[in-house]
Amino acid sequence: MGAGRVFAYGAAAGLIGDLLLGDPRRGHPVAVFGRTAGAVERVLWRDHRGWGALHTVVCAGGAVALGGAAARAVRDSAAASVALTAAATWAVLGGTSLAREARAIGRALEAGDVEGARARLPHLCGRDPQALDADGIARAVVESVAENTSDAVVGALVWGAVGGVPGLVGFRAVNTLDAMVGHKSARYRRYGWASARLDDLAGWPGARLTAVLAVLAGDDPRGAARAWRADADRHPSPNAGPVEASFAGALGVRLGGTLSYGGRVEHRPVLNGAAGRAVRTRDIERAVRLSRRVGWLALGVCVAARRIAKGRTS
Numbered sequence: 001m002g003a004g005r006v007f008a009y010g011a012a013a014g015l016i017g018d019l020l021l022g023d024p025r026r027g028h029p030v031a032v033f034g035r036t037a038g039a040v041e042r043v044l045w046r047d048h049r050g051w052g053a054l055h056t057v058v059c060a061g062g063a064v065a066l067g068g069a070a071a072r073a074v075r076d077s078a079a080a081s082v083a084l085t086a087a088a089t090w091a092v093l094g095g096t097s098l099a100r101e102a103r104a105i106g107r108a109l110e111a112g113d114v115e116g117a118r119a120r121l122p123h124l125c126g127r128d129p130q131a132l133d134a135d136g137i138a139r140a141v142v143e144s145v146a147e148n149t150s151d152a153v154v155g156a157l158v159w160g161a162v163g164g165v166p167g168l169v170g171f172r173a174v175n176t177l178d179a180m181v182g183h184k185s186a187r188y189r190r191y192g193w194a195s196a197r198l199d200d201l202a203g204w205p206g207a208r209l210t211a212v213l214a215v216l217a218g219d220d221p222r223g224a225a226r227a228w229r230a231d232a233d234r235h236p237s238p239n240a241g242p243v244e245a246s247f248a249g250a251l252g253v254r255l256g257g258t259l260s261y262g263g264r265v266e267h268r269p270v271l272n273g274a275a276g277r278a279v280r281t282r283d284i285e286r287a288v289r290l291s292r293r294v295g296w297l298a299l300g301v302c303v304a305a306r307r308i309a310k311g312r313t314s
Contacts, residue, residue: 001078003164004307010082011160014089015299022096029091033063034176041181045191052191056177056198063173067166088165092172094152095295098124099288102141106284109134126183127259139279142287143255146214146247147240149291151175154213154298155206161302161309174202200238207239209301210294211246217293218250219286225249227272231256234269241271248272251286253279 037059044055067088074080101124108117117137118129125144132140155175159167178199181192211232215224227249228242235241235256248255254276256268 010085013086017090053194064170067169150210161306211242214246223249
């Protein structure tokens with residue numbers, strides 16, 4: 001069985017596994033990686049970019065090396081290769097957990113339980129929940145669903161298509177490191193610089209594919225394309241910009257604006273401001289459904305691209 005078919009069967013099985021099972025409550029491989037990366041940080045941390053770069057190389061490089069070693073160990077067995085790809089895909093994808101958390105917050109808002117929604121919001125994103133009313137929480141959820149569709153689903157599939165199991169685990173390792181040390185706090189401004197820049201590079205293709213698929217899969221393709229073209233570059237993140245702008249246009253809502261992280265207030269440009277309306281609670285479910293459609297389309301695109309590429313090189 002060729003590498004293209006191994007990836008196709010394994011990635012499809014892994015995406016179905018994520019849909020049916022979601023993330024385990026305990027012993028998740030990403031959590032294990034996070035604890036390991038935290039232990040490495042405690043040894044290496046210095047307020048210096050070089051030491052942060054070493055941390056990135058050790059952690060992300062180690063994950064890629066382990067993925068490569070596992071793939072080589074089973075390469076003579078097609079069934080084992082498919083099973084390994086399926087397990088790796090299931091481990092790195094987070095679409096079902098993303099949908100569950102978003103919907104739980106949506107249900108709390110629909111029931112008028114704003115405090116309950118605030119209590120759950122940190123499971124999904126790093127916003128200050130106490131600074132948000134019901135509409136602000138709904139907007140934060142929709143933005144998180146959009147951005148994490150790229151980070152937790154599409155980006156992983158893209159790198160899986162490029163590099164197989166090492167690509168899958170390597171992308172998730174880089175993404176996890178960015179979440180841990182890539183933010184601009186006093187502790188990580190220098191130390192997390194390399195992780196943040198590497199995450200920008202690794203996330204670039206997945207973010208653009210997510211934006212394209214949101215245009216194709218959304219309720220308003222023209223609006224999504226228009227918002228992407230007009231507003232993506234105004235976002236401070238090179239990858240979140242295209243994704244959030246295309247989702248905003250596809251859903252017909254406004255995203256961006258004033259937000260607060262850990263007491264730090266940011267005033268971001270409004271995305272789809274001219275054509276969109278304010279986010280409402282019901283838009284959470286619409287965003288989750290759009291995210292699902294984008295994920296399945298991404299699987300098809302990545303499988304096709306992998307098989308075409310392997311066909312040309314064989």
